[in-house]
Amino acid sequence: MTRRDARLNRATWPRRRARRSKSSSGSLEEAPSGSRSRSRVFSFPSNRAPRRASRPSRTRSRLRFPPRSRKSPPRRASADHSVHGPPGGIRLRVPVQSTARIFILKETHMRTLLSIVLAGALAAGFTTLAHSADDTKPAAKQAEKGGKKQTAKVGEPAPNFTLKLEDGTEWSLSDAKGKVVVLQWINPECPVCVRVMKDGTVANAMKDAKAQFEDVVYVAINSSAARPSSFDATPAYLKEHKIDLPALFDRDGAVGEMYGARTTPHCFVIDQNGVLVYQGAIDDNERGEGKTNYVVNTLTQLKKGETVSPSETRPYGCSVKYKR
Secondary structure (H helix, E strand, O other), rough: HHHHHHHHHHHHHHHHHHHOOOOOOEEOOOOOOOOOOOEEEOOOOOOOOOOOOOOOOOHHOOOOOOOOOOOOOOOOOOHHHHHHOOOOOOOOOOOOOOHHHHHHHHHHHOOOOHHHHHHHHHHHHHHHHHHHHHHOOOHHHHOOOOOOEEEOOOOOOOOOOOOEOOOOOOOEEHHHHOOEEEEEEEOOOHHHHHHHHHHHHHHHHHHHHHHHOOOOEEEEEOOOOOOOOHHHHHHHHHOOOOOOOOEEEEEOHHHHHHHHHOEOEEEEEEEOOOOEEEEEEEEEOOOOOOEEEEHHHHHHHHHHHHOOOOOOOOOOOOOOOOOO
């Protein structure tokens, strides 16, 4: 197309448009005399707003992604707003994890959960083994009668037990049947126990006991299984303080737990009928200034046939070091 044809085409374009719109309700008017164009201008009636020429929308160019075609299926509404954002809100840029990373994360959680389950199973197994081991321990450990664990209570028959002496021979409570028995828990490594030995508290109690009952049985018991060295030191400890007592070794702590021995010294008195009549401290002052020796007081009341009072006191001293 030449330049002349192009000028003619531009000059005749308004006429062609006017002919096409002649059937509408508008009218044709001549261009103003001052106008440089010789073509007619199409004017709209006053009751209608002029139509604006459509311009290409610029909003689409600002979109992040091009619009989908009509043939493509509509996008499903997603309830996950972490990536697409809430409706009408701001689109968030969140990196999407790959399938491999998600799989590794799930695998790590599964391994952790599996390790926890295995640890719990092992703990349950060890607990079961411990209970089964307890069931195989000797009768002194179980101290059961009629399927129930025996415990020493004041006013009830004292539970029988069997322990070994220093030379390995066994001694049972039933061997002293019909006699008054005094049980005193000791520990050579306890300073309070050493004090009652050194100041003559135990020696005086033994002397008065012999004065009340000639056949009284006074026994020392060591249940400090957590301190094995105390068992070896017991014979020399008694000999050093000139205490002539048979020493029984409760190496598993079963007898001490059965009688509820809590401290050293902790004393128990059993009458001729095998009934526990007193349990508690050896005297009324743990500092060595006591006026009343509870063991001697109990034996005196038994000799007179009176009711023992007090029958229970709070023991003092070092705690019994049971095996844990």
